[in-house]
Amino acid sequence: MTLSARKDTEGAEGGRSVRHEPAELLPAVEDLRDAVAHWGVPGRTAVVMTMGALHEGHATLIRAARERVGAKGFVVVTVFVNPLQFGAGEDLDRYPRTLDADLALAFEAGASAVFAPSVDEVYPGGEPQVRITAGPMGERLEGASRPGHFDGMLTVVAKLLHLTTPDLAFFGQKDAQQLALIRRMVRDLNFPVEIVGVETVRETDGLALSSRNRYLSAGERRTALSLSRALFAGRERLAAQEALRARAVSLPGAQGRAENRAEALSRLGEARAAADAHAVAQAAEGGAAGAVRAAARAVLDEAAKADPPLTLDYLALVDPADFTEVADGHEGEAVLAVAARVGSTRLIDNIPLTFGATK
Known part of the structure; x- marks a missing residue:
């Protein structure tokens, strides 16, 4: 459908014309600019950037x-497999192209x-x-594994923000480092857009949608489930650590050493504390980060034997x-992130965590 095929429908709302636009495919930059100029008012404009295979x-x-822009807003979805994001040996040619379904x-x-431009x-x-250069944050984790990836990503995101001129841009939390870098670019370079992060969507078995x-294959998928299971194990361990920490600091004599607080919990006959007095001491001192890493690592170590x-x-x-590792005494927000290969497929996942929530 081309822009010339559009037809305005008029309605009365507060004495103003209300335009309801039909959905359409825009293959060229000129089409996009015309559409944004024609339909970007009176509502707000939002963009969702994708590489297709929706x-x-x-x-x-x-x-x-x-939902954010409302019925009169303009929502443009970009479908573009950006070659700048793919390094040598990565799956640019293999990446699925499914435009009709998209x-x-x-x-x-x-x-x-x-x-959906060429x-x-x-x-x-x-x-x-x-x-656009991603800077130090772009050299960590995904950036270290995929050199130049984030430079290519930020370059195309900057270009698409200029072309779509949105009020809001929506990105998934699943690509947490990407989201953090886009937010930093928008802040550092004064892009007039609000970046909105949306929670990761998972399949019923916990695997993050990708x-x-x-x-x-069926066997590879079973192994791949260990990514989300590792993250959930870390989250559960943090919840246990925070509960122990709250209990430890509330006990009589809690101003003493961590070992004293662990012993106090054990004397109370709490089975979990008695079985893991060291964990109680660690929790009382705020050292839950190490326990979270260990819990997640245990799941991944087992998956390595699958x-x-x-x-x-x-x-x-x-x-x-900034995607630097947090210390054992970390307080506040954190992201537990994992990347791994199963067969020839590389997958990433993450969950947000909050340390010190029981304070």
């Missing part, structure tokens, strides 16, 4: 965007338009000579502001 996680982002899902979820349309002069899940095995890339417990 699934329920993307649909959740689109629905969140539609259009159906996007429009059903509430998109006003889908911008590589030549986005980079008409070939690969851009001037790019376009790459379709590559997994058939097929999981090959761990990294397990990290990081500060969401």
Whole structure:
């Protein structure tokens, strides 16, 4: 559907014309600019950036965007497999292209338009000579595993923000480091847009939705479940540590050494504390970070022995502001993140955690 095929429908609301736009495919930058200029008012404009192969996680982002901008707002979904994000030996050619299915899902979820340009349309002069540099945060974790990935990602995100001129841009929490870098770029470079993070969508067995899940065989998928299980084990361990910490600091004599507090809990006959007095001492001192890492690592170590095995890339417990590892006494927000390969498929996942919540 092209822009010329659009028809306005008029309605009365407060003495103003109300325009209801049909959904459409926009293959060219000129089409996108015309659509944004024509339909971006009177409502707000939102963008959801994707590389296609859309699934329920993307649909959740689109629905969140539609809810924020309202019925009169303009929601554009971009579908573009960005070559700048793929390094040597990565799956650029293998990455799934499913435009017809993507259009159906996007429009059903509430998109006003889908911008699906070619590589030549986005980079008409070939690969851009001037790019956004992700800086130190972009060299950690995913950046260390995929050099240059975040520079390419930020470059295309910056370009698409300029082209779509949105009030809001929606990204999934599943790509937590990407989300943090986009927020930093927007803040550092004064982009006039609000970045909205949306919670990770999971399948019923806990596996985070990803376009790459379709590559997994049945056996590989069973092994891949260890990523989310490791994260959940870390979260459960933190909950136990925080509960022990709250109990420890409330006991008589809690101003003494951590070992004294552990002994006090054991004397109370609490089975869990008696079985793990060291954990009580650690919790009382606020050293839950190490316990969280250990709980997650135990699950991943078992998965490494599976058939097929999981090959761990990294397990990290990081500060969401800069993605540096948190110390054992960390208080406040953190992200527990994991990346691994199962067969030839590389998967990532993460969950947000809060340390010191019982204070």
